[in-house]
Amino acid sequence: MSAPLKLYNTATRAVSEFKPLVPGNVGIYLCGATVQAPPHIGHVRSGVNFDILRRWLLASGFDVTFIRNVTDIDDKILQKSVTEAMPWWAIAMKYERTFTEAYRALNVLPPTYEPRATGHITQMIELMQKLIEKGAAYAPGNGDVYLEVRKLSSYLTLSNQKLDDLQSAEDTENTFKRDPRDFALWKSAKPGEPSWPTPWGDGRPGWHIECSAMAHTYLGENFDIHGGGLDLIFPHHENEIAQSQAAGYGFANIWMHNAWVTASGEKMSKSLGNSLQVHELLNKVRGIELRWYLGSAHYRSMLEFSFEALEESAVNFRRIEGFLKRAIEVLGYRPDPVIAPEFAAAMNEDLAVPQALALISENVRLGNTAVNSGDTAVIATQASEIRGALGILGCDPFDPIFASDSGVSSQVLDGLVALALEQRKAARARKDFESSDAIRDQLAAIGVIIEDTAAGTRWSIN
RNA sequence: GGUCGGAUGGCCGAGAGGCGAGGCUCAGGACUGCAAAUCCUGCCACACGGGUUCAAAUCCCGUUCCGACCUCCA
Structure with a gap:
C-alpha cells in the first residue's frame, strides 16, 4: 500500500504513523460488554468502529489478533440476579447472547477470541500476587485487594489528570483503603454473592483487573492497540495501565477511543436510557442500514442520533445498493471488490470514513450515468470500487451474512x-x-x- | 474545582488559511403515457466580538453556550 496508516492515539493526543510491534501483525484488545442488559446502539457503535479498523488492517495485509472480552461478573449483574430472580451466571449468559446477536446482525466479525472475566480468575490472582510482591498493591486483611495509586511512578497519564484534582469519592464507608483514590483489584465476598478463593480470602474481581489479566494472557506484556469507548479513559483504562505497568508490563502502545451516540447533544445512555436498543432499531431498518448509519460518522466524533437521521442514512444506503443491483443486471455478473487508491488514502488517515463516503457517492453517480449510457467498463469499475469500500465498512450487500432468504x-x-x-x-x-x-x-x-x-x-x- | 470535547446551510455530517466535501430534504429541468429510478441545475453555511493576513469557517486573543468524565457507563 502507498501511504502508511496513521491513527490517533489518545495517549499522545496526536495522529501518528502506525507501527506494529511485530511487523505484519497487530494485536488489538477491545473492551467489550459488561453483560448486564441488552446492547444499545452506543455499545454496537464501538463494535462497528473497531470492526472497521480491523477490516482495514486485514485489507492492508496485517494479521490481526482481535480480543474482545466479556465482563460477566460485576455489581450490576449481581443486582439483576436479584431483580430478575435468576442466578448471576444465567443473567450474564442471557445478555451475552443478546450482544452476540446484535454483533451478528450488524456484521461485526467475531473476535479471534472472546474471553470471559470469570474464566480468568487464576490469571487475575497471579497478577495481584505480582503486584503485592512488588509493593504496588496491598491486602488489608478483610479479603479486599487494592492498588496503591500514590506509590505509582506515573498515574492518570491517559486522561492527563492530577491525582489531587480528582473529586474524592463520596463513599467514605470503605475504611480499608489507605487512600480514597486506591481502587479495588479484588472485592471480598459478601453473603450470597459468588466468590472464588484467593490467598487473601474469598472474593470476586474488581472492575479493571479482568482486562489487564486477559490482555496479558492473549496478547502478551506489550501489544499494539487497546480500544474502547471514550468514557472508559477514566477510570477503567487508567487503572488498567496502572495495574499492568506496576506489574512490569509495557501494556498497550496505542489507545483508541470511539465517541458516543448522542441524543439532543447528550450522551445517549443518559438521555434515553435503554430505549435505543439494537433489536428495537432493527425493526425500523435492516442490520446493514443500521451499521451504515453507525459507521458513517468519524469514530472520534459524536454521532447525533435521531430517527430521521437514521432513515435518511438508510435512504442514502439504498441508493448505493440500487446502483449495485442495476450494475449486476447490466453486467450479468458481480464485479469483484477493489480498493480504490483514494479510498485507501482516506482510510489511512485515521480511518476518515466520511471522506470515503463522499468517494462512494461519486462512484455511484458515475456508475449510474454509465448505466444510463450502457458503458459496461465504467459500470464494472465503479461497482468494484464501491464493493471494495463497502466491504471494509462491513456493508457489502452481497456479504452472505446479509443475504436475504432464497429458495x-x-x-x-x-x-x-x-x-x-x-x-x-x-x-x-x-x-x-x-x-x-x-x-x-x-x-x-x-x-x-x-x-x-x-x-x-x-x-x-x- | 480538575481534565477532555463540541458549536458548520432545513437536517445529518466532513474539512482546517484561498480552490464544490458528501448525503438527506426542498425547488426547477431532462427522461417517462404517468410514476419510480437516474442524471443535470439551484439552495453557497461555518456560535459571537476583536485581531493577524493580499486572503480566515480554518491562525491569535477574548466571550457566550452545550456536552462528557472525575473509581464498576461503549
Whole structure:
C-alpha cells in the first residue's frame, strides 16, 4: 500500500504513523460488554468502529489478533440476579447472547477470541500476587485487594489528570483503603454473592483487573492497540495501565477511543436510557442500514442520533445498493471488490470514513450515468470500487451474512411478480394505462416496487 | 474545582488559511403515457466580538453556550 496508516492515539493526543510491534501483525484488545442488559446502539457503535479498523488492517495485509472480552461478573449483574430472580451466571449468559446477536446482525466479525472475566480468575490472582510482591498493591486483611495509586511512578497519564484534582469519592464507608483514590483489584465476598478463593480470602474481581489479566494472557506484556469507548479513559483504562505497568508490563502502545451516540447533544445512555436498543432499531431498518448509519460518522466524533437521521442514512444506503443491483443486471455478473487508491488514502488517515463516503457517492453517480449510457467498463469499475469500500465498512450487500432468504419461497415470489408484470405489460401495450397503473398500485400495496427502464421492468421488495 | 470535547446551510455530517466535501430534504429541468429510478441545475453555511493576513469557517486573543468524565457507563 502507498501511504502508511496513521491513527490517533489518545495517549499522545496526536495522529501518528502506525507501527506494529511485530511487523505484519497487530494485536488489538477491545473492551467489550459488561453483560448486564441488552446492547444499545452506543455499545454496537464501538463494535462497528473497531470492526472497521480491523477490516482495514486485514485489507492492508496485517494479521490481526482481535480480543474482545466479556465482563460477566460485576455489581450490576449481581443486582439483576436479584431483580430478575435468576442466578448471576444465567443473567450474564442471557445478555451475552443478546450482544452476540446484535454483533451478528450488524456484521461485526467475531473476535479471534472472546474471553470471559470469570474464566480468568487464576490469571487475575497471579497478577495481584505480582503486584503485592512488588509493593504496588496491598491486602488489608478483610479479603479486599487494592492498588496503591500514590506509590505509582506515573498515574492518570491517559486522561492527563492530577491525582489531587480528582473529586474524592463520596463513599467514605470503605475504611480499608489507605487512600480514597486506591481502587479495588479484588472485592471480598459478601453473603450470597459468588466468590472464588484467593490467598487473601474469598472474593470476586474488581472492575479493571479482568482486562489487564486477559490482555496479558492473549496478547502478551506489550501489544499494539487497546480500544474502547471514550468514557472508559477514566477510570477503567487508567487503572488498567496502572495495574499492568506496576506489574512490569509495557501494556498497550496505542489507545483508541470511539465517541458516543448522542441524543439532543447528550450522551445517549443518559438521555434515553435503554430505549435505543439494537433489536428495537432493527425493526425500523435492516442490520446493514443500521451499521451504515453507525459507521458513517468519524469514530472520534459524536454521532447525533435521531430517527430521521437514521432513515435518511438508510435512504442514502439504498441508493448505493440500487446502483449495485442495476450494475449486476447490466453486467450479468458481480464485479469483484477493489480498493480504490483514494479510498485507501482516506482510510489511512485515521480511518476518515466520511471522506470515503463522499468517494462512494461519486462512484455511484458515475456508475449510474454509465448505466444510463450502457458503458459496461465504467459500470464494472465503479461497482468494484464501491464493493471494495463497502466491504471494509462491513456493508457489502452481497456479504452472505446479509443475504436475504432464497429458495422455494422466493422462486414462487419471482413467478408471481413476473405474472403480474406480464399483465401490466399487456395492458400498457394496448394503452390501457388505467389497468396497468392499478397493477402497479396493487403491487406497491403489498410492498413490491416496480421501475420501468429501457431494458424492461425491474422490481424489488420495499 | 480538575481534565477532555463540541458549536458548520432545513437536517445529518466532513474539512482546517484561498480552490464544490458528501448525503438527506426542498425547488426547477431532462427522461417517462404517468410514476419510480437516474442524471443535470439551484439552495453557497461555518456560535459571537476583536485581531493577524493580499486572503480566515480554518491562525491569535477574548466571550457566550452545550456536552462528557472525575473509581464498576461503549
